[in-house]
Amino acid sequence: MEVTVVGSGTLLPDDEHRSAGHLLESEWAAVLLDCGSGVVHGMAGIGLDWAAIDHVVLSHFHTDHFGDLAPLLWAWKHGVPEGRQRARSILGPRGTGELLGSLAEAHGDFILDPGFPLSVIELDSGSVWEHPSGELTIAAHSTPHTPESLAFRVRMAGGDMGYTGDTGPHPPLGPFFEGVRLLIAECAVADSTGVDNHLSPSSLAEIATVANPEILVVTHMYPEVDRSTLPDLLRSMGVEGTVVLGEDGFRFSLGPTE
Numbered sequence: 001m002e003v004t005v006v007g008s009g010t011l012l013p014d015d016e017h018r019s020a021g022h023l024l025e026s027e028w029a030a031v032l033l034d035c036g037s038g039v040v041h042g043m044a045g046i047g048l049d050w051a052a053i054d055h056v057v058l059s060h061f062h063t064d065h066f067g068d069l070a071p072l073l074w075a076w077k078h079g080v081p082e083g084r085q086r087a088r089s090i091l092g093p094r095g096t097g098e099l100l101g102s103l104a105e106a107h108g109d110f111i112l113d114p115g116f117p118l119s120v121i122e123l124d125s126g127s128v129w130e131h132p133s134g135e136l137t138i139a140a141h142s143t144p145h146t147p148e149s150l151a152f153r154v155r156m157a158g159g160d161m162g163y164t165g166d167t168g169p170h171p172p173l174g175p176f177f178e179g180v181r182l183l184i185a186e187c188a189v190a191d192s193t194g195v196d197n198h199l200s201p202s203s204l205a206e207i208a209t210v211a212n213p214e215i216l217v218v219t220h221m222y223p224e225v226d227r228s229t230l231p232d233l234l235r236s237m238g239v240e241g242t243v244v245l246g247e248d249g250f251r252f253s254l255g256p257t258e
């Protein structure tokens, strides 16, 4: 599995850290986890094959996680040669279909009629969606961020990976992610901020020490989080394995399990 951090930032304007988007690619499928503002141009800037995306998975309905969904649908409709069109799906929490309906009212018919078969799949917390090929499964777990917010555990070539989306402190995510090889996690705020709808270093460490991934990629930091000291801080809190600060364009392979 090839993993690319397309957007590692928040909604604050920052050309080096676009809103949330993470691309997973295997020979069977290409999955985009969240499609926040700036992700479409970001994929082009990195040279990613955005036309080959099969599934977009939305964690919740904040603009920094779905803001580029309409531009992506437009790009697929008007920027992909006919021979490269494919059936695609958009997965997300309950309300994803309604969201697309609202986007169609605002942007136009191309949202629901993009020129290829488009399916909308709404996931409940605790559900597991499996692609008919058997090469991709996505498990969902609710998070305390907004009522609809979901975290995901994705199984595809190369093993399991986890994605927190946005979440407040939530110890049950530790067991949900246990044994994943890769965990992409938000760490939006500093511990001193004391908010309950985002992770801070200590509440992220609480999850990551149980999940114990080979690689932890930390993203979605507001400026109050000191990026330079964050990996060492997380290690001091017991996080083992490789800790990487998410940067736009960061790309790596997750090879087959030995």
Ligand SMILES: [Zn+2]
Residues within 6 Å of the ligand: 060, 062, 145, 166
């Ligand atoms: Zn959010």
Ligand SMILES: [Zn+2]
Residues within 6 Å of the ligand: 010, 020, 062, 064, 065, 166, 220
């Ligand atoms: Zn966010």
